[in-house]
Amino acid sequence: MAARAMWKGVLDLDEGIPVKLYSAVEDRKVHFRLLHEKDHVPLRREMINPVTGEAVAYQEAKRGWETEDGRLVVLAEDELESLEPEPSRTIEVLRFVEPGTLSHLWYDRPYYLGPDGHDEAWSALAEALRRTGREGVVRWVMRKKPYVGALRLHGNVPMLLTLRHAGQVVEASNLDAPSGRELEEREMDMARKLLQMLEGTFDPEEWEDTYQARVRELVEAKATGRTISLREYKKRRDEGESLEKALEASLQQAGGRRSA
Amino acid sequence: MPEKNGGSEEGRSSGPRPFWSGTLAFGLVSVPVRLFSASRSSGPSLRMVADDGTPLSQRYVCPREEEPVSADEIVRGYEIGDGEWITVTDEELESLEPEKAREIDLRRFVPLSELDPAFFDRAYFLVPAEGATKAYRLLVSVMEETERAGIATFVMRGREHLVAILAEDGFLRAETMRFHDEVRTAETVGLPDPHEVDDKTTARLMRAIEKRSRASIDREELEDTQARALESLVARKRKKGKDVVDLPEDAREDPSGTRIVDLIEVLKRSLAEEEDTRETDGGGSGGGDKEREGKDGDGARATEGSASGDLEGRTRAELYERAKSLEIPGRSSMSKKELVEALERAS
Numbered sequence: 001m002a003a004r005a006m007w008k009g010v011l012d013l014d015e016g017i018p019v020k021l022y023s024a025v026e027d028r029k030v031h032f033r034l035l036h037e038k039d040h041v042p043l044r045r046e047m048i049n050p051v052t053g054e055a056v057a058y059q060e061a062k063r064g065w066e067t068e069d070g071r072l073v074v075l076a077e078d079e080l081e082s083l084e085p086e087p088s089r090t091i092e093v094l095r096f097v098e099p100g101t102l103s104h105l106w107y108d109r110p111y112y113l114g115p116d117g118h119d120e121a122w123s124a125l126a127e128a129l130r131r132t133g134r135e136g137v138v139r140w141v142m143r144k145k146p147y148v149g150a151l152r153l154h155g156n157v158p159m160l161l162t163l164r165h166a167g168q169v170v171e172a173s174n175l176d177a178p179s180g181r182e183l184e185e186r187e188m189d190m191a192r193k194l195l196q197m198l199e200g201t202f203d204p205e206e207w208e209d210t211y212q213a214r215v216r217e218l219v220e221a222k223a224t225g226r227t228i229s230l231r232e233y234k235k236r237r238d239e240g241e242s243l244e245k246a247l248e249a250s251l252q253q254a255g256g257r258r259s260a
Numbered sequence: 261m262p263e264k265n266g267g268s269e270e271g272r273s274s275g276p277r278p279f280w281s282g283t284l285a286f287g288l289v290s291v292p293v294r295l296f297s298a299s300r301s302s303g304p305s306l307r308m309v310a311d312d313g314t315p316l317s318q319r320y321v322c323p324r325e326e327e328p329v330s331a332d333e334i335v336r337g338y339e340i341g342d343g344e345w346i347t348v349t350d351e352e353l354e355s356l357e358p359e360k361a362r363e364i365d366l367r368r369f370v371p372l373s374e375l376d377p378a379f380f381d382r383a384y385f386l387v388p389a390e391g392a393t394k395a396y397r398l399l400v401s402v403m404e405e406t407e408r409a410g411i412a413t414f415v416m417r418g419r420e421h422l423v424a425i426l427a428e429d430g431f432l433r434a435e436t437m438r439f440h441d442e443v444r445t446a447e448t449v450g451l452p453d454p455h456e457v458d459d460k461t462t463a464r465l466m467r468a469i470e471k472r473s474r475a476s477i478d479r480e481e482l483e484d485t486q487a488r489a490l491e492s493l494v495a496r497k498r499k500k501g502k503d504v505v506d507l508p509e510d511a512r513e514d515p516s517g518t519r520i521v522d523l524i525e526v527l528k529r530s531l532a533e534e535e536d537t538r539e540t541d542g543g544g545s546g547g548g549d550k551e552r553e554g555k556d557g558d559g560a561r562a563t564e565g566s567a568s569g570d571l572e573g574r575t576r577a578e579l580y581e582r583a584k585s586l587e588i589p590g591r592s593s594m595s596k597k598e599l600v601e602a603l604e605r606a607s
Contacts, residue, residue, distance in 0.1 A: 002448075002449065002450025003444065003448070003449045003450060013465055013468040013469070014464070014468040014471075015464070015465075015468075022444075022449045022451075023444070024378055024443060024444050024449070025438060025442055025443055025444070026441075026442055026443070026444055027442070028439070028441050028442050030338065032336040032337060032338055032348065033336070033337050033338075033339070033345075034320060034334050034335070034336060034337070035334070035335050035336070035337040035345060035347065036322045036324075036329055036333060036334070037333050037334065037335045037347075038333065039322075039324065040335075040337060040345045040347070041322055041323060041324050042323075042337070043320040043321060043322060043323070043329055043334065044320065044321045044322075044323050045318055045319075045320055045321075046318065046319055046320070046321050046328075047308060047316040047317070047318055048316060048317055048318070048319055049310045049314055049316060050314065050315075050316070050317045051310075051314050052310075056308075056310060056316055061308045061309065061310070061316060062308075062309050062310070062311060062313075063306040063307065063308065063309065064306060064307045064308075064309035064313055064315065065306055065307075065490075065494045066307060066507065066512065066513055067494075067498065068576065068596055069596070070506065070507050070509070070512050070576075071504055071505065071506055071507060072307070072309065072313050072315070072504070072505050072506075072507050073494045073497050073498055073503060073504050074309060074311075074313045074503040074504075074505065075306070075493070075494075075497075075503070076503075079493060080490075082493075083486055083489045083490055083493065084486075085485075085486065093472055094472075094478075094481050095472050095473065095474045095477070095478070095481075096469050096470075096472050096473040096474070097473070097474060097475070097476065097477060098475075101475075101476060101477055102477055103428075104377050104380060104383070104435070105298055105299070105383050105433075106482070107377050107380060110377075110378040110443075112444070112446060112449050112451060114449065114450075114451045114452075115451075115452065119452055119454070119455065120457065120461070121461065122454065123454035123455050123456075123457045124457040124458075124461040124462045124464075124465050125465055126454040127454065127457055127462045127465075128462050128465035128466045128468075128469055129469075131462065131466060132466055132469050132470070134469055134473060136469070136472075137477060137481060139481070145486065146485060146486055148481060148482055154376075154378060154446070155446060156446075156453065156454055157446045157451050157454065159378065161377065161378070163482060164299055164482075165482055165483065165484035165487070166479045166480075166482040166483050166484070167300075167483075167484065168299050168300055168301070168484075169298065169299050170296075170297075170298045170299065170300070170385070172385065172428055172429035172430070172431045172433070173429050175429075175431070175528060176528070177400075177429060177430025177431055178387075178388055178393045178396055178397055178430065178431075179393075179397075179430075180393050180394060180397060181394075183394070183397060183398055183401060187398055188398065188401065188402060191286075191398050191399065191402040192402055192405075192406065194286065194287050195369050195402055195403070195406060195408060198287075198366070198367060198368055198369050199368075199369050199370070199408070200368045200369070200370060201370055201371075201374060202368075202370040202374045202375060202411055202424075204376075204379065204437075204439070204440035204443070205440045207413065207422045207439060207440070208439065209420070209422075209439040209441075209442075210358065210420050211356060211357065211358060211418075211419050211420055212439075214356040215353070215356055218348065218352060218353075218356060219338050219340075219346065219348070222338075222346040222348070223338075223340040223346055243289060243394060243395050243398070246287065246288040246289040246290075247287065247288075247289055249287070249288045250286070250287020250288040250289060251287070253287065253288065254287060
């Protein structure tokens with residue numbers, strides 16, 4: 001089933017490349033509604049003024065900014081509107097950088113960039129991204145909000161990852177990493193060996209959201225009138241003594257596990 | 261009754277306290293660590309208020325009777341057919357939660373190149389706890405050297421998370437990852453395969469990319485311009501005293517916790533705490549006491565302790581609670597700074 005595009009625009013790279021934006025993430029969680037217990041009618045959420053007890057419609061509510069000293073600055077709708085960016089259909093390229101220049105810490109949400117209409121220019125974009133290996137920093141306006149994103153290749157198709165803002169991201173390079181005496185080569189060696197024994201590949205499909213699976217199971221069981229037993233989840237505990245002994249014991253254990 | 265979905269509700273606050281503390285297990289080596297969020301909210305969220313600035317509250321209304329419904333008359337439901345619902349209780353949902361575990365068990369290491377950033381959800385820094393610096397550094401240097409990341413699952417706030425542990429700049433970082441069924445493929449989205457293109461168009465686009473290539477990123481470009489504009493609008497209105505109202509004590513949410521506390525400061529202090537501690541082999545809890553009172557003296561402990569130096573790092577709500585327990589008069593009208601001063605005098 002093809003997904004619906006959430007936005008369309010034109011990527012400006014000297015020439016315009018018409019594109020559509022698709023969310024690359026999907027909410028797979030089981031969502032519940034709140035119901036009135038006696039008749040199972042879904043409830044409506046409503047805002048009220050606690051002083052007058054009157055209901056206030058969403059469009060009529062104003063926004064308030066709470067200050068540190070316990071006061072509130074009330075903002076009118078037109079004031080907030082004046083802060084909105086000019087609507088635009090252009091994805092503007094700010095710069096391209098070598099991969100790795102922009103730390104993953106900046107990435108927020110991924111979106112696929114698909115062609116809008118002819119896929120000639122879009123295919124050429126994918127090819128140009130592949131050949132240069134570069135990652136773009138771009139900006140655009142979507143749903144009245146300004147976004148900055150990273151333009152990169154995902155597999156063989158272009159992807160836009162929205163970026164967090166400056167001030168939202170804590171970068172390790174601003175911190176002094178833990179330091180101390182030089183590590184002993186013997187320990188480094190053992191750690192390398194242990195890591196090697198634990199080496200494997202990452203296949204996302206191997207990992208399941210077990211909590212969601214159990215919620216789904218519960219809901220399905222109830223829907224069919226079954227009862228389910230709640231399982232026990234075991235936890236593991238290891239105690240290490242000295243670093244060296246623990247590494248040694250781990251190597252033995254990992255070695256044993258492998259040959260077993 | 262709060263909205264409770266199957267989903268995780270983490271990440272709402274970005275305060276200075278660790279999100280999680282436990283041990284990172286590497287074979288039988290266990291490294292006690294604390295997790296700190298690597299991102300914070302950009303600014304406070306705006307509150308919904310009435311014309312006169314009274315913060316609005318919420319209630320649930322039964323649309324059939326047009327009557328407000330109290331919390332004890334509300335149940336969670338899941339629609340299984342047209343207007344047909346099954347209900348679940350909080351107890352049932354809680355029983356599905358994974359058992360609390362305090363361990364991230366690194367049982368698999370994979371090449372960094374196999375990790376897809378589209379799967380990354382949230383990032384956290386792992387900071388070694390007292391005496392565990394050496395095992396931590398060992399793990400960092402071996403992972404950096406071999407360009408490997410650890411994969412594990414761990415339990416945080418009642419949910420099991422898939423996590424990649426990466427070593428970068430001398431730190432371990434945890435990236436919680438979306439599960440495979442939460443990330444669409446280009447195929448499921450319905451994108452075509454890029455097809456063969458004529459070299460002329462590609463070459464033109466490559467030149468356009470080349471022309472815009474720079475050696476580094478520019479933080480200016482990553483500024484949240486809209487949030488900055490909102491801040492200055494608020495500052496102007498405050499200065500003029502326009503549309504500024506006092507909030508009754510019980511209506512305050514105290515934004516200072518998220519706005520003022522500098523996460524980097526907290527991390528720095530947290531790390532300084534480690535530096536003061538004599539190194540011992542991993543896992544041990546002893547040692548280090550002698551050098552405890554070292555260079556960084558007060559303020560070294562970011563999260564606990566009763567020294568006056570740490571009051572600054574507390575939220576107004578916490579300070580107010582403390583002032584209340586000490587029965588400090590006039591506390592309700594005090595600013596955060598005044599509360600700190602009053603508490604310092606009282607101790």
